[in-house]
Amino acid sequence: MIKCIDCGAEYGLRDIIYTCRECGSVLEVLCSPHVSKDIFECRKSTMWKYKEFMPVDESRIVTLEEGGTPFCKCKKLGDELGVKLHVKVEGSNPTGSFKDRGMSVGITKALELGVDTVGCASTGNTSASLAAYAARAGLKCIVLLPAGKVALGKLAQAMFHGAEVISIKGNFDEALEAVTALALEGKLYLLNSVNPFRLEGQKSIGFEIVDDLGWRSPDRIILPVGNAGNISAIWKGVTEFYEAGFIQDLPRMTGIQAEGAAPITRAVRKGLDDIVPVENPETVATAIRIGAPVSAKKALRAIYDSDGLAETVTDDEILSAQKLLARKEGIGVEPASAASIAGLKKLVEMGEIDKGEEIVCVVTGHLLKDPNTAINACKEPIEVDANLESLSRVLNHL
Numbered sequence: 505m506i507k508c509i510d511c512g513a514e515y516g517l518r519d520i521i522y523t524c525r526e527c528g529s530v531l532e533v534l535c536s537p538h539v540s541k542d543i544f545e546c547r548k549s550t551m552w553k554y555k556e557f558m559p560v561d562e563s564r565i566v567t568l569e570e571g572g573t574p575f576c577k578c579k580k581l582g583d584e585l586g587v588k589l590h591v592k593v594e595g596s597n598p599t600g601s602f603k604d605r606g607m608s609v610g611i612t613k614a615l616e617l618g619v620d621t622v623g624c625a626s627t628g629n630t631s632a633s634l635a636a637y638a639a640r641a642g643l644k645c646i647v648l649l650p651a652g653k654v655a656l657g658k659l660a661q662a663m664f665h666g667a668e669v670i671s672i673k674g675n676f677d678e679a680l681e682a683v684t685a686l687a688l689e690g691k692l693y694l695l696n697s698v699n700p701f702r703l704e705g706q707k708s709i710g711f712e713i714v715d716d717l718g719w720r721s722p723d724r725i726i727l728p729v730g731n732a733g734n735i736s737a738i739w740k741g742v743t744e745f746y747e748a749g750f751i752q753d754l755p756r757m758t759g760i761q762a763e764g765a766a767p768i769t770r771a772v773r774k775g776l777d778d779i780v781p782v783e784n785p786e787t788v789a790t791a792i793r794i795g796a797p798v799s800a801k802k803a804l805r806a807i808y809d810s811d812g813l814a815e816t817v818t819d820d821e822i823l824s825a826q827k828l829l830a831r832k833e834g835i836g837v838e839p840a841s842a843a844s845i846a847g848l849k850k851l852v853e854m855g856e857i858d859k860g861e862e863i864v865c866v867v868t869g870h871l872l873k874d875p876n877t878a879i880n881a882c883k884e885p886i887e888v889d890a891n892l893e894s895l896s897r898v899l900n901h902l
């Protein structure tokens with residue numbers, strides 16, 4: 505069943521619906537199978553390990569074996585900050601971001617519904633992922649991107665997998681409004697995270713974190729927040745496993761936003777249960793350059809219900825954290841992902857996070873998604889002749 509999070513109106517699983525027809529609010533898919541966690545043992549480590557919790561037809565699954573991503577202990581960085589730190593590396597998914605989890609379920613649902621065209625607005629990763637999964641399923645794919653604001657790797661993926669890429673004169677929020685209008689006209693099946701089936705895939709990040717920890721919850725999960733689907737999804741995942749009795753505790757959900765695009769953090773500071781949109785969002789972390797997050801209400805509930813936090817970080821803090829993670833732990837992530845590490849550092853310094861806390865930072869996308877930002881942060885390589893004498897001269901100067 506699909507249910508409105510505000511008025512409780514109920515809709516069927518085969519209904520093509522994105523927001524509540526009664527009150528306009530966002531929807532969620534209800535899912536509570538009665539199974540024992542023993543059934544997960546010995547299954548391949550992809551997100552479909554937890555298929556009983558995925559509300560789609562098992563015989564139609566479209567998968568590139570997403571999920572089952574690395575859960576890396578980061579002892580050096582953790583010791584430096586005084587916490588026990590694990591990093592969930594979502595850049596290891598098939599197209600290089602966690603969006604693949606949502607698209608696997610979303611595209612499976614699209615096949616179930618019998619649609620022939622899917623679409624989305626995107627800051628980049630959603631379109632990269634949708635293009636790949638639509639190709640795999642044989643569906644037509646239309647993506648709307650904010651002109652000039654999409655990182656190169658993501659644009660390359662969307663185009664190369666054969667999506668119809670349309671550049672919008674405007675920002676992400678405007679592109680989303682435009683593609684939603686197309687979806688309501690019946691021109692395409694919308695696979696932005698307002699589609700509640702997307703979050704059903706992404707909740708598997710929460711499943712995997714507690715499974716990775718040996719059926720325990722960490723004290724806290726920290727992640728970047730843009731359109732706010734992922735923080736809502738992870739909270740849904742850990743809550744479902746808690747209610748199924750698989751874990752005895754729940755983590756504090758901690759969302760990090762860029763200072764120039766922080767409607768959720770502002771709402772949390774004032775204790776509000778909805779946001780005031782930010783007009784011209786700006787940040788180097790293009791994946792979270794969003795002023796009017798569609799899942800804001802769900803995200804705010806996740807933060808309040810889990811006794812969590814929201815904080816902002818500056819672009820400088822994001823870029824320093826990106827470099828720190830790459831150089832201290834060997835984990836290469838795109839700028840938005842580094843917001844989780846930058847946020848952790850800031851919250852420790854502010855005394856909001858206690859020494860010794862067990863923290864999981866979700867790093868959401870791969871370094872190579874945004875090669876320009878990475879190259880701009882480094883010196884150009886020195887060019888030398890290929891002989892021992894010139895090489896020795898250079899090495900002596902390092």
Ligand SMILES: *Cc1c(COP(=O)(O)O)cnc(C)c1O
Pocket residue numbers: 601602603629630697728729730731732733734735791792838840841868869870
């Ligand atoms: C989509 C995305 C985010 C933001 O996730 P939301 O669900 O929109 O909050 C963060 N980082 C990366 C790399 C992303 O692709």
Ligand SMILES: [Zn+2]
Pocket residue numbers: 508509510511512513524525526527528529
């Ligand atoms: Zn409603």
